[in-house]
Amino acid sequence: MIIKRIFLFFVIALILLASVGCVEKFTCSVLNCKIKSGEDITFFIATDPHHLSKKTYDNGKAFHWFLNSGDGKLLQYTDEIIDAFTLDIEDSKPNILIIPGDLTCNGEKESHLEMAEKLKNIKKLGVHVFVVPGNHDIENPWARNYFGDEMIKIDSITKEEFVEIYEPFGFKDAISRDSHSLSYLAAPAEDVWLLMLDSAKYKRNKVRDAPEMGGEIPSKTFNWIRECANLAKENNAQIIAVMHHSLMDHSEVINEHYTIENSQEVIDLLLDCDIQIVLSGHIHLQDIKSYKRDNKNIYDIATSCLIAYPNQYGVLKFSPEKGFDYATRRVDVYAWAWENSIKDRNLNNFNKYSRDFFRQRSYDKYYDTLLEISKFSNEEMKAISETVAELNLKYFAGFRNELIHDIFPTKGFKILQDTAPFFIRDYVMSMFNDQKTDNNKIHIPIYSK
Ligand SMILES: [Fe+2]
Known part of the structure; x- marks a missing residue:
């Protein structure tokens, strides 16, 4: 009996040890960077495309009310703007496209499926695509159909479905994934790696009437971030971090629910990791802020919303000798409409x-x-x-x-x-x-x- 108990104790102890080891152990798959060291790299950053499937609305009162009570997002033209942006990509041939969240209007499953199709077309042009979720994308209680006078609640998606739908756009090629969130590390180039951080707080959305607008980087993810940074350093790669929410305040007045709740902690962590660029979205404001500590700078570059005026995206050029140059460019909707013989006066x-x-x-x-x-x-x-x-x-x-x-x-x-x-x-x-x-x-x- 005693022997049996001792045996059982050892078995339980082993299981516990093994499970703790699995959670805390940093794992990483074999590096297979497509862009070799020394090459120039062009990144496009398009954020908050908020795609809304045309299958979810008609020309009735409900949709008009929704559209006209918004913040200037052209939800009635997301298809057209994203397709025009795809034409810009075809013309400019960037190496990498980054989308820092809010891929859909309110997390509608149909919108996500269509968005993934659009990203597949971009990938076919030879562009590596990387996405993270925003506050609108997962378990969103606001997902609706807008037909006639009525707004009808429809399915949003779970975090597992997000990974499944966007598997080819980051998750499949991740060299490491955080076990506490949808964050992952990707190494598309030998010189520059992407730390794709999941700052959205969708876990409690199911029991809420509205999606949680604020964000954070969970403290449980900090160790994984340090491991990622160490691995990048060992491989002489620099890291660009990407997240939906702002790392730092972009306005003295509008910052609640925009800046991550543990902003200072994450700034300090990223500075410790020698990360100097964070690309964000969410606030829909074109804004660059920086923070300095011990002669080290960290920049939070917030690109404005793709589907709201001035309908622009970021172009980040990396050169091994010169460093990084960021500039914005407007989507050429007019050129796309002309090329496709579109007759809509608004698009012309x-x-x-x-x-x-x-x-x-x-x-x-x-x-x-x-x-x-x-x-x-x-x-x-x-x-x-x-x-x-x-x-x-x-x-x-x-x-x-x-x-x-x-x-x-x-x-x-x-x-x-x-x-x-x-x-x-x-x-x-x-x-x-x-x-x-x-x-x-x-x-x-x-x-x-
Ligand atoms: Fe957002």
Whole structure:
């Protein structure tokens, strides 16, 4: 009996040890980098494409309400914008496409399946594609069909389905995967590796009425990140980190639920790992912020939303001698519409259509907010909303400080200047004293120890 108990104790102890070993042990598959050391690399970064399948809506009241209560995303044209972007890819032939999340409008299964088809077409052009989920993509309780006057709840996808659907776009080629999240490490090039971080918090979405908007990098993932960084160093590779949420605040006023909750901890961790570039999305704002510690800089480059004005994406060029150069480029929807003989007037005059749509959504949003706080006359509310709508066009496109001084003579700006601080005033004033004036470009030299 005693022998039996001792035997059982050893068996349990062995099982426990083995399971702890499995969880904590860093595993990595054999390196097979397609891009060899010394080569220049071009990355395209397109974020928040929010694809919405045309099978989920018709031209009825419900969809119009949904579209017009939004933030300027052209959800009615995601197919066309992504297809036009694919034509840009065909013309420019980047090596790598990175999508930092919010691949779909609200995680609808149909939208995900169509998005994966679009990515397959991009992959066929010889482009390596890497994705991470955003807050809208997994277990989203907001997934809906919009037919007639009705919004009908439909299926979203689980995290397992996300991995299955997007398997060819990062997960299959990952050299290591985190056991606590959908984060993974990919080595598409010998010189530059991608640390694709899952910052979305979808685990509790099932029991919520809305998707969790905020994000974090789970502390359980920290050790895995350190192991990834060590492996990259052993192989003389630099790491670019990618996540949906912001690593650091992109605005003094709008940051709650945009910046990851454990921002400072993750900044310190990534700096310890000698990571200097993070590519993010989520805030839909074109913005670059940096943080310095002990002579080391880390940059969080937030690219604006692909399907909202000015419908741009990031182009990051790596050269082993010069380092990294980031610049934005607008999707050429007009060229795509022309090439495909599209007759839709909005697409044939896309830049104006997208600009007017975004401006109107901004105007409506601020006018409604001003109505609620009932502090101004109707005339004043209209003037302020005009000013903020005009400013937002440039602000979201990445322009700050003296590049937006032409707003000073407007009536709305003068009213804001003369009024006591409140959040709309604070938001507007924050645009004039920012870290960078033009957030559409930056040069980042090679990291040197
Ligand atoms: Fe998002």
